[in-house]
Amino acid sequence: METVFDSAELPAHDRIEAWVATTALALVTTEIRPLDPAAFTARLRSLSLGAVQLTEMSYAPLVSQRTPALIRQSDPEHYQVALVRSGHQGIEQARTRSLLGPGDIVLYDSSRPFDAMVDGSRAEKAAESVLLQFPKRLLPLPESKIAGLLGVRLPGTEGIGRLCAQFMTSLVEEHTSCTPRDTARLGHTALDLVTAVLAHHLDDETTAPAQSQPQVLFLRITSFIDRHLDAPGLGPATVASAHRISLRYLHRIFQQHGTSVRAYIKHQRLGRCRRDLADPHLRHLTVHAIAARWGFSRPADFSRAFRTAVGMPPSDYRALAQPAPAPPTCR
Numbered sequence: 001m002e003t004v005f006d007s008a009e010l011p012a013h014d015r016i017e018a019w020v021a022t023t024a025l026a027l028v029t030t031e032i033r034p035l036d037p038a039a040f041t042a043r044l045r046s047l048s049l050g051a052v053q054l055t056e057m058s059y060a061p062l063v064s065q066r067t068p069a070l071i072r073q074s075d076p077e078h079y080q081v082a083l084v085r086s087g088h089q090g091i092e093q094a095r096t097r098s099l100l101g102p103g104d105i106v107l108y109d110s111s112r113p114f115d116a117m118v119d120g121s122r123a124e125k126a127a128e129s130v131l132l133q134f135p136k137r138l139l140p141l142p143e144s145k146i147a148g149l150l151g152v153r154l155p156g157t158e159g160i161g162r163l164c165a166q167f168m169t170s171l172v173e174e175h176t177s178c179t180p181r182d183t184a185r186l187g188h189t190a191l192d193l194v195t196a197v198l199a200h201h202l203d204d205e206t207t208a209p210a211q212s213q214p215q216v217l218f219l220r221i222t223s224f225i226d227r228h229l230d231a232p233g234l235g236p237a238t239v240a241s242a243h244r245i246s247l248r249y250l251h252r253i254f255q256q257h258g259t260s261v262r263a264y265i266k267h268q269r270l271g272r273c274r275r276d277l278a279d280p281h282l283r284h285l286t287v288h289a290i291a292a293r294w295g296f297s298r299p300a301d302f303s304r305a306f307r308t309a310v311g312m313p314p315s316d317y318r319a320l321a322q323p324a325p326a327p328p329t330c331r
Contacts, residue, residue: 005044015040019059026055027080027133028110029070035061035118041126047175049187052134056172058126064116071111079146080108080133081194083156083168087127088119096151105154105161107198109136112150130168132190140195145202154201163219164197193219217243218253222264229269232297236261269294270309273302277314278321287314 005022007015019042020032026046034040042059082105089100093114100106108114118127139146156165171186178186196216221243228234239261240250254261272294276282282290288299291314296302306314 002047003043003045005042007041007043012038012040015042024074026053027131028066028076028078029074031065031067031070033063035063047171048183049171049190050184051138052132052187052190054168054171054175054190055131055133056128057131058128059118060126061118066110066112066114068113071113075111077136078110078133079136079139080110080131081164082106082108082129082131083165085128085130085169089127089129090117090119091115091151093151094147098151098153100153103155103157103165105156105164105197106151107146107149107154109147109150111136114151130172132168132194134187134191134194138191139198141198141202146198149198149201152201154197160193160197160200160216160220163216163223164193166223167193167219189219192216214253214256217245218257221250221253225265226268229265229272229294232295234265234295265295266305267309269296270306273306273314274310274317274321277318280322283322287318290314 004026005019007019010018016032016034016037019040020030022044023030023032026044040060040062043057045056047054084100084102084104084106086102091098091100091106091108091114093108093112098106136143155161167190171190175183193216221239224242225234225239228238231238236247236250240247243250250261254264259267273290273296276285276290276293277287285293288302291299291302296305303313306317310317312320
């Protein structure tokens with residue numbers, strides 16, 4: 001992700017004006033009033049996903065308004081789907097007013113006025129959010145129906161909302177391993193998932209287009225796998241049964257994404273093991289204890305799979321990844 005703005009690089013007296021200009025270019029034009037101008041801080045990073053833009057932001061308490069006059073001056077005709085990661089924020093659009101906290105999702109329309117506020121009465125020094133922005137014409141849902149969801153708090157901690165929140169967060173955390181072709185494909189995936197979330201809250205099964213449904217099912221299945229990696233018996237039969245689909249259909253879904261069920265499970269398990277082996281706080285656990293934590297019940301199988309994937313035994317990887325503990329000092 002490209003860092004577009006970081007207030008730490010600017011003198012305090014230039015930060016607000018620069019933040020207003022940056023958000024106008026990266027998002028939409030708004031009037032911004034920080035609650036404490038002298039202590040204002042903000043940061044914005046951006047990643048292009050084809051026609052979709054992913055933005056990660058943090059900002060001190062403020063009030064932001066998009067007025068009819070600003071809309072007349074400039075309107076990209078975009079929808080914005082924001083996931084609140086920390087802090088508490090208020091939003092009002094289309095006569096709907098909501099208070100949002102961590103894990104909540106909200107939909108904005110750049111063509112309508114809105115008022116937004118980051119709560120400055122709490123202990124939080126800044127709020128953080130991740131935002132997907134895309135042209136309204138790309139959302140395959142009737143605008144008349146979407147209008148009823150503007151400014152509405154949509155939970156991102158359960159069901160389809162949780163899948164969407166996990167996907168947005170994963171994009172921020174894993175983008176460095178994506179190629180340009182990957183990011184373009186991920187933009188399509190983001191649109192499919194947002195469509196499914198909005199259709200779910202419209203309570204109309206016929207609203208979501210058929211082409212988005214297999215993609216959403218794939219995300220639901222991979223989310224299930226990620227939550228059950230510690231189960232040694234996790235395999236294609238377990239996954240298919242949990243989602244009430246046939247093994248044949250399950251394998252077809254993963255083939256369409258260039259992998260297999262078993263390969264995906266092994267890849268995710270090895271990734272968790274690599275993370276734990278590199279964590280100095282888990283130094284007290286043996287290599288095989290870490291492997292068992294993530295479903296590798298047979299040490300020999302784990303060692304073989306790890307060496308094949310990483311190119312070295314897990315004990316060697318741990319020694320390289322973790323700095324040696326400092327020797328005790330004598331007084």
